[in-house]
Amino acid sequence: MNILDRIIIEPFERLYEKLLLFLPNLLTSLLLVIVGILLGIFVKWAFLRLLRAINLDGLSQKFGIQEAFSRSGVREPLSLITSRVMKWLTIITFVIVAMQNLSIPTVEHLIDKIFLYLPNIFIGALVLILGYILSNFLGQAALIAAVNAGIRSAGFIGKSVKFTVFLLSCTMALEQLGIGKDTIIVTFSIVFGGIVFAFAIAFGLGGRDFARDYLERRLKGNEKRDEINHL
Amino acid sequence: MNRKVLEKVNEISEADILVGIPSYNNARTIGHVVRAVQAGFAKYFPDRKTVLVNSDGGSTDGTMEVVHSAGIDDFRSILLSHKTSSFLKIAIPYHGIPGKGSAFRTIFQIADALKVKACAVVDSDLRSITPEWIELLIKPVIVDNFDYVAPLYQRHKYDGTITNSIVYPLTRALYGRRVRQPIGGDFGFSADLARFYLTQNVWETDVARYGIDIWMTTSAIANDFKVCQAYLGAKIHDPKDPGSDLSAMLYQVVGSTFDLMNTYAGAWKDVTGSQPVPTFGFHYDVGLEPVSVNLERMIERFCLGVRELGSVWKDVLPTGLFEFFTDLITSSQEDFAIPDGAWVETVYSFAVAAHKKLLNREHLLRSLTPLYIGRVASFVKETQESSAAEVEEKIESLCRVFEQNKDTLRCNWD
Known part of the structure; x- marks a missing residue:
């Protein structure tokens, strides 16, 4: 009887005791998750109304942000995207709090680590998104300016500006995440410096005649100029 | 207005007619414009108190000094008989965004402060301006109570291409008035209209730059001011700086025109066709300098x-x-x-x-x-082989297409 107690009953009793201790935490956690989901839905609704009231979509259209999203295949307006992000941030926060509430050491340790790294991920993602938007905007501005200046390699100039700005933002994002910090900076410096050096050599050697012809045309005024007064 | 200008305005107190000249590094040509304005005042408005205002954008070539020193010493050389009229000059730098619009704003402010009856503005790079321009731009305001006098010029067929291909046809189709040179640069206007312009909150936009001309014309038409045009003859002016950026010019002028479409959507949506506006002045043909095109x-x-x-x-x-x-x-x-x-x-x-x-x-x-x-x-x-009249007919035909297709614009607008 004693053996039966020790082998079968006692573990079950201990399990039962532990379950009694764990169950309130589990229920609280479940409640927290449900509250988080409901609050997330409310936050999404509130943010959507607020952002539409301040005409965020109009502003994003104006500054080319919407266009940058469209180019990457995201067709939804910025107000909807932002409110969705806010909804999921709320839900995730509540899920994390709920998991911590379970008081499981391994989970707690993991969450601590995630919490410490989370700001880096957030800032890195932000840098990357802003970098992408900025690279599209500046690339397009450079392309239009180059076309209007009559530069034949306008497309190349536009793409170069876009690529350089995006590369810079990737470097900054990776640096923020702490991935190969020094390696990335050195790689970027070498690649960027190399590109500039290559251009300098290419123009110096290959474009010597072109530069001479161009300067001659500009200074001597050999090219037939338009005298149209547009206004 | 700064203290110095206020002092000058207080000193003059009141005037009948004001002519404004916006300038920026126009020392080479502004002397001729000042003399033409002075002769115009003496010949056509000898009994009126007249003021010339030069609103300068910070010239470094002595433009304002030229304005101060320029003048007609002996009227007997240009007029058979003349009375000694009162002719006053103000040459001041303007403040605000650098551009023609900011220069005009200062001119409007001085016109308002001097309680003038009629105003005109003329470009400072004109080589073909004559004293008659002042009469033609001012008299419709004083005698016939018009509020806005737009210029009508004889121009080379390749001159004013933004006007001919976009601004004139579009403005005509939108607002239904045939103002041939809506961005001509030389205008006459009443004191009421000058005051109306001053009340508008546009001086931090492209209106302060190249957009001022189309804004003045469109605002006058869309707000039902009495509009006419005056034939001034040839428009010959100093060639523009070759470095001036066409895309910036196009951006400011077309941007202002499009902005005005938003502002006055209620005024243009129901307009169909177009009507001519009263035209003053004697039409004559002039020889024009050839224009080189690549x-x-x-x-x-x-x-x-x-x-x-x-x-x-x-x-x-x-x-x-x-x-x-x-x-x-x-x-x-x-x-x-x-x-x-x-x-x-x-x-x-x-x-x-x-x-x-x-x-x-x-x-x-x-x-x-x-x-x-x-x-x-x-x-x-x-139009390489076309005469001026044939070119004008082609522009007329383009205007008709703009008017005929206006329904497409209406449908896509909303």
Whole structure:
């Protein structure tokens, strides 16, 4: 009887005791998750109304942000995207709090680590998104300016500006995440410096005649100029 | 207005007529303009108290000094008989965004402070201005109670291409009034209209730059001020700085025109067709200086734009129109032509895109430059052998297409 107690009953009793201790935490956690989901839905609704009231979509259209999203295949307006992000941030926060509430050491340790790294991920993602938007905007501005200046390699100039700005933002994002910090900076410096050096050599050697012809045309005024007064 | 100007204005107290000259580094030509204005005052308004205001943008070539020193010493050389009229001069630097619009604002403020009855503004780079211009710009205001006198010039067929291909046809189709030179630069206007301009909150926008002319004309028409035009003869002026950026010019002028479409949507939506406005002045033909055009380079610029800017225009231009442009770059120079219909569709598409904010405004308007150059090239090619009257008929025909297709604009606008 004693053996039966020790082998079968006692573990079950201990399990039962532990379950009694764990169950309130589990229920609280479940409640927290449900509250988080409901609050997330409310936050999404509130943010959507607020952002539409301040005409965020109009502003994003104006500054080319919407266009940058469209180019990457995201067709939804910025107000909807932002409110969705806010909804999921709320839900995730509540899920994390709920998991911590379970008081499981391994989970707690993991969450601590995630919490410490989370700001880096957030800032890195932000840098990357802003970098992408900025690279599209500046690339397009450079392309239009180059076309209007009559530069034949306008497309190349536009793409170069876009690529350089995006590369810079990737470097900054990776640096923020702490991935190969020094390696990335050195790689970027070498690649960027190399590109500039290559251009300098290419123009110096290959474009010597072109530069001479161009300067001659500009200074001597050999090219037939338009005298149209547009206004 | 700064203290010095206020002192000068208080000293003058009141005046009947004011002529303003905006300037920036025009020392070479402004002396002639000042003398023409002075002679105009003496010849046509000898009994009136007249003021000339030079509103300068910080010239470094001594423009303001030229204004101070320029004048007619002996009227007997130009007038058979004359009375000694009161002629006062104010030459001051303006404040605000650098540009013609800010210069005009200062002129309006002085006109308002002096309680003048009529005003006019003339460009400082004019070489063809005569004393008669002052009469023609001022008298319709004083005698016939007009509020706005737009200029009408004899210009070279390739001169004023933004006016001929966009601003005139578009303004005419929108507001139904045939003001031939809506951005001519030399205007007459009443004190009421000057005061109305001053009350508008536009002085931090492109109106403060190249956009001022179209803004003045459109505001006068859309707000039901009495508008007329005066034939001034030839418009010959100093060649523009070759470094001046066409895309910036186009951006400011077309941008202002499109902005005004938003402001006055209620005024243009129900307008169909167009009516002529009363015209003053005696028409005569004048010899004009030839204009050199590099057609090959213009077509090259157009082709470069179509090749590279497809991604920018994809949401702006209808597919059929974009395909037409891409087909055009493969055609030979002999076959190169952008017909009126295609051009009208292009301008209306850009206007709608600007209204709906489909793209960053500056990118959108600057990307119009290659298409505009292509249209100018097509126009030059088409009118190489045409007389001034034939060219005018072609512009008239373009205006009719703008008017006929206005329904498309109305439908796409909302």
